Amino acid sequence: MTRPLPRHAAGPPPIAEPQLQPVIRLVSVTKTYGSDEAMVHALRGVSLEVAEGDYVAIMGASGSGKSTMMNIIGCLDVPSAGQFLIDGIDTSSLDEQQLAVVRNRKIGFVFQAFNLIPRMSALANVELPLSYAGLRAAERHHRAEAALRLVGLADRMTAQPKQLSGGQQQRVAVARALVTAPALILADEPTGNLDTRASHDLMDVFDRLNVAGRTIVLITHEADVAAHAKRVIGVQDGQIVADRRLTGPDALPPLLGQPAVRP
Amino acid sequence: MSPAQVFRFALAGLAANKLRSALTTLGILIGVGSVVLLVAVGNGSSQSVQNAISSLGANAITVVHTEGAAGTTASTTAGTPAGTTAFAEPQNLTVQDAQALAQTQGVASVSPAVSTSETLSYGASSDSASLTGSYPSYFPAEDDTLSAGSYFTTQEVNTARDVVVLGSEAATDLFGTANPVGQSVLVAGIPFTVVGVLATKGASGLTSADNTAVAPLTTVQDALTGFGTLNDIVVQATSAALVDTVEGEITSTLDLRHHETTSDADFEVLNASSLLSTASSTAHTFTVLLGAVAAISLLVGGIGITNIMLVTVTERTREIGIRKAIGATPGVILAQFLTEATLLSMIGGALGVLAGVIGTRFTIVGVRPVTVPLSIPLAFGVSALIGLFFGGFPANRAAHMRPADALRYE
Numbered sequence: 001m002t003r004p005l006p007r008h009a010a011g012p013p014p015i016a017e018p019q020l021q022p023v024i025r026l027v028s029v030t031k032t033y034g035s036d037e038a039m040v041h042a043l044r045g046v047s048l049e050v051a052e053g054d055y056v057a058i059m060g061a062s063g064s065g066k067s068t069m070m071n072i073i074g075c076l077d078v079p080s081a082g083q084f085l086i087d088g089i090d091t092s093s094l095d096e097q098q099l100a101v102v103r104n105r106k107i108g109f110v111f112q113a114f115n116l117i118p119r120m121s122a123l124a125n126v127e128l129p130l131s132y133a134g135l136r137a138a139e140r141h142h143r144a145e146a147a148l149r150l151v152g153l154a155d156r157m158t159a160q161p162k163q164l165s166g167g168q169q170q171r172v173a174v175a176r177a178l179v180t181a182p183a184l185i186l187a188d189e190p191t192g193n194l195d196t197r198a199s200h201d202l203m204d205v206f207d208r209l210n211v212a213g214r215t216i217v218l219i220t221h222e223a224d225v226a227a228h229a230k231r232v233i234g235v236q237d238g239q240i241v242a243d244r245r246l247t248g249p250d251a252l253p254p255l256l257g258q259p260a261v262r263p
Numbered sequence: 264m265s266p267a268q269v270f271r272f273a274l275a276g277l278a279a280n281k282l283r284s285a286l287t288t289l290g291i292l293i294g295v296g297s298v299v300l301l302v303a304v305g306n307g308s309s310q311s312v313q314n315a316i317s318s319l320g321a322n323a324i325t326v327v328h329t330e331g332a333a334g335t336t337a338s339t340t341a342g343t344p345a346g347t348t349a350f351a352e353p354q355n356l357t358v359q360d361a362q363a364l365a366q367t368q369g370v371a372s373v374s375p376a377v378s379t380s381e382t383l384s385y386g387a388s389s390d391s392a393s394l395t396g397s398y399p400s401y402f403p404a405e406d407d408t409l410s411a412g413s414y415f416t417t418q419e420v421n422t423a424r425d426v427v428v429l430g431s432e433a434a435t436d437l438f439g440t441a442n443p444v445g446q447s448v449l450v451a452g453i454p455f456t457v458v459g460v461l462a463t464k465g466a467s468g469l470t471s472a473d474n475t476a477v478a479p480l481t482t483v484q485d486a487l488t489g490f491g492t493l494n495d496i497v498v499q500a501t502s503a504a505l506v507d508t509v510e511g512e513i514t515s516t517l518d519l520r521h522h523e524t525t526s527d528a529d530f531e532v533l534n535a536s537s538l539l540s541t542a543s544s545t546a547h548t549f550t551v552l553l554g555a556v557a558a559i560s561l562l563v564g565g566i567g568i569t570n571i572m573l574v575t576v577t578e579r580t581r582e583i584g585i586r587k588a589i590g591a592t593p594g595v596i597l598a599q600f601l602t603e604a605t606l607l608s609m610i611g612g613a614l615g616v617l618a619g620v621i622g623t624r625f626t627i628v629g630v631r632p633v634t635v636p637l638s639i640p641l642a643f644g645v646s647a648l649i650g651l652f653f654g655g656f657p658a659n660r661a662a663h664m665r666p667a668d669a670l671r672y673e
Contacts, residue, residue, distance in 0.1 A: 076588060076667040096663070097592045103666075104590020115585045115670070119279055131268050132590040176589065 021088050023183050023215045024050040024073055029082035031068050031238075042068040044238040045082070050217060052183075054249040055210045057218045057226035060235035069235065070188050070219045074107055075099045087183040104132050108177025112189035114169040116161040122148060122172045123157040129180050147175040151205055167198030174205055178214065185209065185216045191225055203228045207253040228255045264595050273602035276575070284607060287571045291611025291646050292618060294561030298642040299619025301557045303632035305550025307623075310633050312542045315472065316535050322371070322503050323404050324510050324534045326364075326496040326517065328356040354521045354529055355492035358480075363520060364498055367512045369505040372400035374497040375480060377488045383429075383437060383476060385448045390436035392474045394427075394450060396483025397497070402428075402461075404499040407477075412444035412459030415479055423481035427455040431463040432473035450476065453486050506534050561642075564611065565649040572604050572657035583661050584669025597662035604654020605647060612646030 031043040042065045050056050060066040071077035072084055075091055078099075084091050087106050094102065108129075109115075116125045126144035135143075148157055151171040161169055170190060177185050187206070191199035207228055210216050218229060226232045230249060234242030246254050277284045361375035376397040383390050395401070399414050415426045427450065434443050434457075443457045455478060464472040484490050500509045510532050517530055576583070583596060616639050623632040 071667045074588070076670065077665070097594065100587060100590055100592040103588060109588050111670070115581070115588075117582055117585060119275065128586070129589040132264055132586075132592070132595060134264055180590075 022049040027083040057229035065238040108182040110187035112192035147179040288611040290564035290567040292615040294564035295615025296618035298557040300622040301553035307632040309546030374401035385437040396480040420479040428459040430475035580672040587666035593662040600658035605650035608650030
């Protein structure tokens with residue numbers, strides 16, 4: 001079931017593995033905070049599989065547990081009970097150091113607040129995950145430039161975050177998320193701090209990334225953002241209450257290439 | 264992740280808050296600088312005392328008159344505290360004592376001496392100097408050499424002539440660059456003819472060994488001090504090897520003559536090597552004390568590093584969260600913040616060494632500091648360790664932050 005990390009591949013590669021191992025697999029995951037009377041049940045047994053190439057929106061009001069889900073899917077936090085596998089790796093057996101490596105290799109994050117590191121150029125921000133992966137400078141540079149070109153920021157590579165608009169900062173964050181070619185791009189309210197126009201541009205980037213084969217999980221409470229996904233999952237009170245498929249995992253994203261709706 | 268990359272991140276972290284980094288560095292700079300400088304001051308004063316003592320002459324033994332049974336004077340010779348319940352009256356140290364000592368085996372010369380502080384004047388200039396009355400043998404015993412003229416003679420001692428040999432500083436103070444030999448100076452109003460000028464000996468601890476004047480014993484006793492006790496008797500042994508034996512002989516001879524026991528002696532016998540060991544142990548204590556004060560300021564600088572790194576880690580909690588989210592391992596975060604702290608302390612240490620070494624070029628409260636070479640790598644090394652030690656706690660805190668919490672931090 002589990003597969004070793006790519007760099008430590010030992011023994012024969014799995015040849016005839018069953019078709020399409022899920023990128024994410026949650027089995028009866030619960031998460032509680034605090035103890036005894038003050039205990040908060042953030043997740044009450046969530047089971048979910050996301051296939052490679054899928055484009056999933058997780059919707060829910062604040063307090064529904066979607067942020068906790070995002071933390072667990074992003075390996076930023078560990079489940080209290082249940083099992084979570086990413087790209088076939090069971091995270092319950094991993095220590096802090098190994099979780100960091102999984103985040104680096106398997107996941108690309110896009111946050112609501114952009115979360116670029118200040119006083120570092122766009123290019124340096126995008127290179128950062130590659131630095132932590134141990135790549136050499138020339139290779140880092142090459143791949144970070146390619147990623148920035150992909151999100152349409154070829155001309156702003158040397159700009160610092162504060163010199164960029166919100167939309168541009170978020171596209172730098174997307175470039176940083178995809179530069180390691182992760183199994184999963186995980187976006188937490190990516191349009192939450194953007195205006196309509198920038199939101200549309202960003203969703204367009206996500207749509208095109210999905211077409212290119214990237215698996216994307218979006219966490220949002222906006223219906224028109226969720227409408228870009230192929231599958232929409234509703235979360236409420238720490239449980240999945242809805243799972244609606246808009247289009248198949250191998251189909252094109254439903255809103256691909258649609259013109260922006262002008263307010 | 265390469266060390267060079269970690270180093271670059273650390274530099275960027277420091278550059279983000281230049282004023283704060285500079286002030287923290289200043290704390291270490293002052294600490295390291297004061298260690299280097301104060302140890303040099305201690306060492307310098309110890310060396311100048313040692314030089315002064317060794318200039319007394321290795322073969323010289325000095326018998327110093329003490330108040331003995333008067334009980335008011337603290338005799339400092341180990342094992343012979345001034346007796347306060349003595350039966351014998353304290354006796355004067357006399358020329359007869361000196362003559363008795365001259366009979367002792369291994370003694371080359373004996374110079375009884377009186378000393379007083381007098382005002383010397385020549386024309387309009389005057390100078391307060393220490394005036395010693397003794398024999399011509401006093402000069403070689405004290406390692407004095409002439410720069411002009413000659414010493415006074417035994418004949419002049421016997422006839423109590425008003426002649427004087429000036430120390431180099433006294434000569435300069437009175438005559439400037441003119442040649443004093445043959446001139447007449449007034450000592451306490453009495454005219455003395457200058458017959459010679461001594462070569463410069465240099466400072467001896469607190470007083471200058473050059474601001475002196477030496478005249479025949481008889482003259483000084485006649486005119487100034489009277490015929491009471493001698494202040495001291497300078498005995499010169501025939502060789503340095505005999506100093507300890509001669510010292511013992513002197514003590515027993517004088518004990519006999521003064522009917523003393525060692526518990527109520529009215530004299531003390533000193534030689535250069537015993538003075539030297541006393542002085543160097545004093546100087547050592549002094550150096551250790553100064554070094555300890557400086558080390559405390561280094562410690563305070565180190566606590567400054569902990570403080571500022573804690574602030575930095577708290578301030579950059581979110582950045583740490585981001586770095587962890589995109590794959591920084593705890594080890595890499597630890598390395599980054601430890602490198603920042605160590606850079607702060609090592610830059611401070613390097614500048615401190617520089618400041619300390621520059622400081623040693625100046626004379627400080629009359630002491631010419633002499634840098635102890637070992638203190639430089641030691642102070643610098645300790646400053647680097649301080650960065651590691653005092654930066655360890657904040658860096659560890661950063662390394663083990665929970666990424667989910669760190670990202671949520673506002």
